[in-house]
Amino acid sequence: MIFRILLYAGLALLLPGLCALGYSLWEGPAAWTTDARTFWGVPVSLFVFWIGIAHAGTLISAILLALGVRLDRRTSLLAELTTLCALVVAAIFPLMHLGVVENFYMVIPFADARGSFANLRSPLVWDFCCIAVYALLSLVYFSIHLFSERFQVLEDLRRPMAWLLFPLVLWVHTVVSLDFAVTFVPQWQGAFFPLYFIAGAIYSGLAMVNVLLVAEGCRVRLLEKLMMAFSFLMLLFWGWIFALKGEWNFSVFAFGALLPQLWWISPVRESPLGRLAVSFSVLFGLWLERFFLVSPSVGSFGKIDAGLVAFSVGLFTTLLVLLRIKLRKPIEGNELLFGELDEKSAPVVEHHTEPLTSREFIVLRFPLLVGVLVALVYTLWAVSRPAFDTVSVVLPNVAPLFYPIVALVAAVVLCVRPFWKIATDKSAADLVSNSKTHSLAWKIVAVFSFAAVGFLAGMFYAGGASENAIRQSSADIPSEVITDATVPDSLHARAVWNARCSGCHGTDGKFNEKFIREFYPVPQKLTAARLDSLGEDSLVHVILNGRANMNPYEGRLTESEARALVRYMHSLAPADTMEVAP
């Protein structure tokens, strides 16, 4: 019942929110209220807010597991589900924040066939990689937990995975805070920003899980106590910022720290409505905090801004409720209630283990070794071979990607054997494909993932690998030829070609493909037959007046120079066909 109400509420927020999203995609960044000084706006603050909630979900589940604090299966599954849904919501906002959304792939540091590469010095690139790795590992961690009841191998995998995720959560949110901390904006400066962001993320995530626990009709005291502890921690940070920069936002303080203190009054904390109010107040206060942080001088809040907020809340609620209903069986499987611990499956806390002999370490040491090696190779490669000639990439520029790479590789190595075991296990295979609809769903998923992989591969390798055309400067023309007065006209044309045309068309007339492929549709090759069919006059016309992506050169070249260029093109073209003939 409660889920149905939540689902309707989510949809009621989502549908108008979708209109706001569509309008802002159509209109671009002018749609939402922006700030003359920072150019950013609501999408970035929503991104920071939801990514914070996404981090706290894993924190509650993985860090508590890794530290040996026991939490029941239902609560931790709920927290992990929160992570996944919040990640989906958070991933949308940086994308729609972009001015040219279709160019988003240029942020991915992937050595593509065009030979272009993202700028590794930018925190946005670190952000993208870290969050992508985090999303992948969260999904793996959640599915391991979901199926861990059925397979003992997966249950054994949970603690090592938790140990991999523990530093990753802290790392990723540190990188998110660096988006702000590396800039020159005075409000965003401070070495304490990573800790401040992590504390804020955990605080908001705890509040979110508490809201969901109210919806489930129960309470987990550990999480409530943690939330209260974090309210004081955040107060400390806000006080610190006030001491440093003299900034104090009363509404953030009121919603984020003052109202939550109502929890000390027992009637408030014992009634579901009171707990809900306290948790919502925390969430609202922390969202306000992010909003004022991202756009310090923005005064107004428009309709589209409100629509985007509604969209994020609606999408999160809808996704969460749908998944919760879909996964009712595995989540509520073993009849344990919230807050109750299953003593059997709870991990035994080893009190006196010699260093380097714990079971997790023994399981993890080989995957970690592989991960560190791969990350080292990547670091060395990235530092030794910067993508741009005029950029020096130093170690601090590459370091933010180090642990995510370690975690990704280690998790893959860690999971290979258990998953192989399960896949080859016959009874498990029967369990997975017991119904016909199930296998159809798997087939659809497989087809879609193949299509997605093909799409990505096609995007990166469009046109195949290309070589740079031979770059020949005019300095390469031997000087004795220059003094030779017998062929001044064609030589001049060659110099003009090399100076003005070779940038795109290549010194040999075969295009500078590395440049062309990145920016333009590749034009047709200038073969002898094509040159003849076009005729000299029309080619001169194209050179002087431009055509499609070709720039006009009138005023920069005389007509006689253009004619000489056309003749020079003729002299280049036969060489082209000669190459193909044998």
Add this chain to the structure above:
Amino acid sequence: MDRREFLKLFSVTVAGFALFGCREGVFGPSVKAAKKTPAFADFENEVRLALSKMKPAMELVRIPMPSALKTPGASTENRFGMAIDLDACDGCGKCVLACIQENNIPLSGRAQAARGQFMHWIEMCGGVPAMCFHCGDAPCEKVCPTGAANHTPDGVSAMMYKRCTGSRFCGANCPVGARKFNFEDPVDSGRSLQFNSDVPVRTKGVMEKCSLCLQRLQDDRHDFKALHPGEHWRGRGVTTACAAACPKNAIIFGNWLDEKSLLVLAAKDRVLYAPKAVASLDPSIVYMGERR
């Protein structure tokens, strides 16, 4: 999948593709509004408006003469820059208009203009022109995720418009706010005129800023390469649109590393200043004060 199901799916797919193919005809005319073009007087009026909403003067500090760039791959022969003569400039704003005409800068929207936000690459701050300072250690280039903001070996902080994805990180990180974002499509919204065919009109969603009239430098380099093969190009004889338009000759363009450059000759015996915000970032564009 039986036959009926297949036929249903197939026809839906075909219908979907047909709709997609007809989108120009169905949605086209209503979506594409008739293109307006502004008059030249609009641009003149906007410059006057910008002068009336002048920004306050920046705090200036003394700096040494710019020297060769320290970035890898930088040229040891060329580093282009400008010096703005504080004594000669009377803040007439002709450089702003010249820049608009040279670089096809669009008009800004009414709401933005009311807030004093213009697309002009040159802005008057306390009566003197200020533009991108082309920092040798440019903070905007460091945070650009795609490398669209980059440094040429000749010391120009350049923009690769086709590579820009519009994250606006560079704008957030510019200490003097020299970067302008195209919130609207300048052509579709009828706010741009292509005065100069050598410079592309930027599209919606990309950043732009002073390019130090890169097209003039490129043109001269190409000419030089064609006419004097084998010689080293120093950019002599090139000047920017703002420098050419200045009636008091208060803006001087040149090559900081060329002893014979007008810029070096003019700046040699003057005290040089830069805004405090970029003074430590090795700016290429400086202010000239009193004689030493």
